[in-house]
Amino acid sequence: MTLSASTPDRELPAQYDPAAVEVPLYQRWLAAGYFGADPARVLSGERKPFSIVLPPPNVTGNLHVGHALDHTLMDVLARWHRMSGDEVLWLPGMDHAGIATQNVVERQLAVDGKTRHDFGRDLFVQKVWDWKHESGGAILGQMKRLGDSVDWSRERFTLDDGLSAAVQTIFKKLYDDGLIYRAERIINWCPGCLTALSDIEVEHQDDLGELVSIRYGDDADGTGDGIVVATTRVETMLGDTGIAVHPDDGRYAHLVGRTLTLPIAGRQIPVVADSHVDPTFGTGAVKVTPAHDPNDFEIGRRHGLLPITILTEDNHIDGTGTAFDGLGLLNARSAVKEELRRQGRIVAEKPYTHSVGHCSRSGDVIEPRLSLQWFVRVAPLAKAAGDAVREGRTVIHPPELAPRYFDWVDNMHDWTISRQLWWGHRIPVWYSTDGEIRCVGPDEEPPGDGWVQDPDVLDTWFSSGLWPFSTMGWPDRTDVLDAFYPTSVLVTGYDILFFWVARMMMFGTYALPAADGGPGVPFRTVALHGLVRDQFGKKMSKSRGNVVDPLAWIEEFGADAVRFTLARGANPGTDQAIAGEWVAGARNFCSKLFNATRFAMLNGGALATGPIEPAALTAADRWVLDRLDEVIGQTTALLEDFQFGKAAEGLYHFAWDEFCDWYLELAKAQLQSGDEEVADTTRSVLGRVLDSLLKLLHPFIPFVTETLWTALTGGESLVISPWATVSGRTSDHVAAQWVSDVQALVTEIRRFRSDQGLPPGRRVPARFSGGSASVNAAAASLTRLTPAEAGFSATASLVAASSAGPVDVEVDTSSAVDKPAEIARLEKDLAIATKEIAAAEEKLGNAAFLGKAPEPVVAKIRNRSDRARADVQRLTVRLTDLRKDRT
């Protein structure tokens, strides 16, 4: 028979095949509408809300292992809360991912030798939309494969009409409040993407460069030996408009206020005193290039040194009036250096490793560039975002990561939000021919003739920052917003704390007042998990070649196995490693559950999921029910604390080490005891434990648990079943002690059997004396000891301690493997191998022999010696085992 997802079966096949079950099962859940959220049930007070917005993956993206972790943890929470009776909204969607997506389409155009300019703005944007509809959003199908219980009816895209209106609304509000401004500043310019970038889109890495010391000025301008400055960017000297030294630096005091001749360019530049200069670094004098360095820009502003831009947007020297105009940046660097060398102005040059900004998208070296851009004045927004956490309106979990958040929001620079791209939300600002500026809200008509809209679009993170409420209909007041905002929790990696979380906190507190009139927050808790690394704990990267594909594992081991592996390794804020073997281990766990349930059903457990008659409970029954209660309480508490790893680990051990390894084995005896009341009760206990266990595990491994639970109970679905509840029994210490005694005795006997060379499967006659009769009987059953008839032919005995006094077990060892003979044989082999090695050593140590014997003969002897060594090693290990077993 086969497992069908559409109609739950009450029988199970011989083996679990996740691939055959998972896809149709997900379709069944969708068809049943289990994942839909209804705000009415919250607003009526019928249910408590639980809401999560999915961090929107890029429309260009595929499900990588980091997503798989992120989504698994969110799904655990969503499914758990749904079962706990909350109205759950898990809202999915995607990010338009400005630069990333535009780049994808531009690369396609480049294949035909075209650029976006060949098509013009409107046509190009249409092409991006076409791409999005055809190839974008592959990740959505992959989310379904993973089992995400999101409300697909509420899927959003950051460029949807509604979200675009939200973007325009908040832009206008910020503009009117003076929190958005346009200014000419030094910004991060990517010469590859030809756009401005915000600080977070720049990645710093240590690059090897060259620190070149140059002498400015000389006798000719009356400054004697002049001043030596050091730079890693020689070419920027063409844009120098000053030299700065520290005000207290006596070495240069006589030069401050004078001017020097700038080599090559020939213009006079002043020496200024500025406390920014570190007198201990290099020569203590720094060249000032206001248009190409943020520090220098500030120094220049303080001292009236005007910026001179010497680079085009694509990094060519321009407008310097020198022979270098037209050269690319790196060519210019060496050419300028050569010219300085020719003039004898190079004082020193040495290799120098320093931190250099790179474009996080293209990898190009970022050029600080003076440019007219739009900015968000972040100070008041960041203050509110910080206060929300300081005041506990939003809790960061684990708390150790809060300092990072504060460090960020307390020191944030103004945010460059304009991008010289076409794919994104266009800046809603129009300019008139005579220089007027007008910011237009979503409900307003754009101005007519004589006005042109700003050509730039907004940073992708501008719209992502609105995600928690723009997706719920803001700026309109909607039922969804009323019911589900603020969201309950944001689950994400700590690596995105600044990129995204801080932005949402800023916009959320700014745009939406809380119920008490104070600043609203987008989420009550931020639960941060770590990064997924490879099996050696190394960061995954394409260059390292250790990136794993969760989809391949899903196909091989099933989505449940991948989910369980990730959840089990998830400790708050801590990175985790993952390997295929571990996913296989999780698959084995699913299989174990499957077989345990199958066993219960084959024994009638499926018919016995009703109430239990307490009178007939054995000690084993009472013990497992008590343990179940403990596990239910513990799992619930751990989930409340976002301790996914420990919750999964606890369930794994209860299910495998306690329920399967001990209770199931004890239950076999109870089922075969011939006492029908005991057997019936055992069936009930099996049903009861599995019912609860499958519920507890369902958030982690939804597919296999659903398959098993519907088969076991005939219920409709675990997705909508109530969460496991404790029985309310008082725990039974006597039962716990009984089981503990059985476990201790069984373990002793098993070790004894193994030591004696008694094959585990064989029934062996034995006599017990002392201890508890019921413990002894159970232990005998689990260790295949049968009551001895007449006298033994050969015996050995052990004495085990138990709470009922010492137990003496006498065992018939006539069926034991004959170890002394085996040992004797191995010892002989070992002696031969040892001799062989000695003989080989002697020959190889003989210089005369080595000098005369042909190489093949020597190689043969070496080979034989190596083999003998391997033999010795193998035999020694085996002998050690055998000798040890005898004692």
Added chain:
RNA sequence: GGGCGCGUAGCUCAGCGGAAGAGCUCCCGGUUUACACCCGGGCGGUCGGCGGUUCGAAUCCGUCCGCGCCCACCA
């Protein structure tokens, strides 16, 4: 230069004041009627070093060594 964290079995990690643990690996045995995606047994650790607090420290404090991550306008 700031901030956070980590060094526990071969590997990846839990444990964070009261008798050293898990998964994977390794070794031995096993056709045990739920399961070989399994069962049973076993090897393996001066819990980074050194001091201190404590009746007791992997667990707290100090210090040193090694490693990682994040932030930062060190030319």
